Amino acid sequence: MGRQPCCDKVGLKKGPWTIEEDKKLINFILTNGHCCWRALPKLSGLLRCGKSCRLRWINYLRPDLKRGLLSEYEEQMVIDLHAQLGNRWSKIASHLPGRTDNEIKNHWNTHIKKKLKKLGIDPLTHKPLSEEEASQQAQGRKKSLVPHDDKSPKQDQEDKQTKDKQDQHHTEKDLEKNIMTSASSDGFCIDEVPLLSPHEILIDISSSQHHHTNDDYVNNINTSKFTSPSSSSSSTSSCVSSVVPGDEFSKFLDEMEINLDLKWLSSDDSSGEHISKDGKFNNTVDTMDLWDINDLNSLDIFLNDDDHDGAFVGNGNGCSRMVLDQDSWTFDLL
């Protein structure tokens, strides 16, 4: 019989997301949350499969994402965690707030692997490379100990991944046990990284029945309400509901008399003409700025900023930590 495909693929769009699609997805999730990824595309009017929507949200549009390269500290954490967990990227990501498994995986494959090899460390075993391997690395020639002629880098990578999988399979339980009970050899213990449980991260709407000042909201949120689930594998299965439950966030916006009407501004030009990511030239405000809801600076600004005459615009420098090379998006105040 075979499995049903994750979605009816006929007529569904694939490939890079357009600004319009992003807008639709964000608007829908922020106003409705996502009850079910499979149903979301239909409800939101997107010609994408639910899986694609989920991925786009989690890896790119989620409000609490950090953008830009991993810091040295984050990189070191990834290395430490990888030494213990292997290629379990979602687990690794769950310890790095604002980072996704995909991002970490990519960073590992493109940066960290090379870095470790340069340092004479085998990225798979985290042990020093043999002299021969190290010298080969130094020469920039990659040859496996088992001769494999003109294996492409891709094949080489596949081999290593297979090996990695096997190694991982054998040691998985030991590792898990080790992680649960002890610190790593360099003193870093992932158990020290706090993971929040869902009850810690939901907005306390009951308390918001009372009148709040803007500062109340921001303080409330900054303390613990908006936090990073960091990856889909964290304590709750619903990314949005764990960060900002859709209907609660809507209530919050309603109560603040904020109409969630997204305006799309280029990160490098918030007022003029724009060139969107796909290279199309827009003379309307039509690209988006990512928000920095992780620490709610942008929210802070749009709640408190008097300078924008009603129209909230991304928080400039404050946003840059997350935005960097990305566009970002903003709200309009009524």
Next chain:
DNA sequence: AACAATTTCAACCGCAGCGAG
């Protein structure tokens, strides 16, 4: 300036895991 080679990373694919019935 033009082209080739390499690198990066967003997005896709297939499978595993899990809960519901």
Next chain:
DNA sequence: GCTCGCTGCGGTTGAAATTGT
């Protein structure tokens, strides 16, 4: 215990960007 449907994960791909010649 089995099947089904959904979600999440990890591996892979390929277009775009960057670098080298």
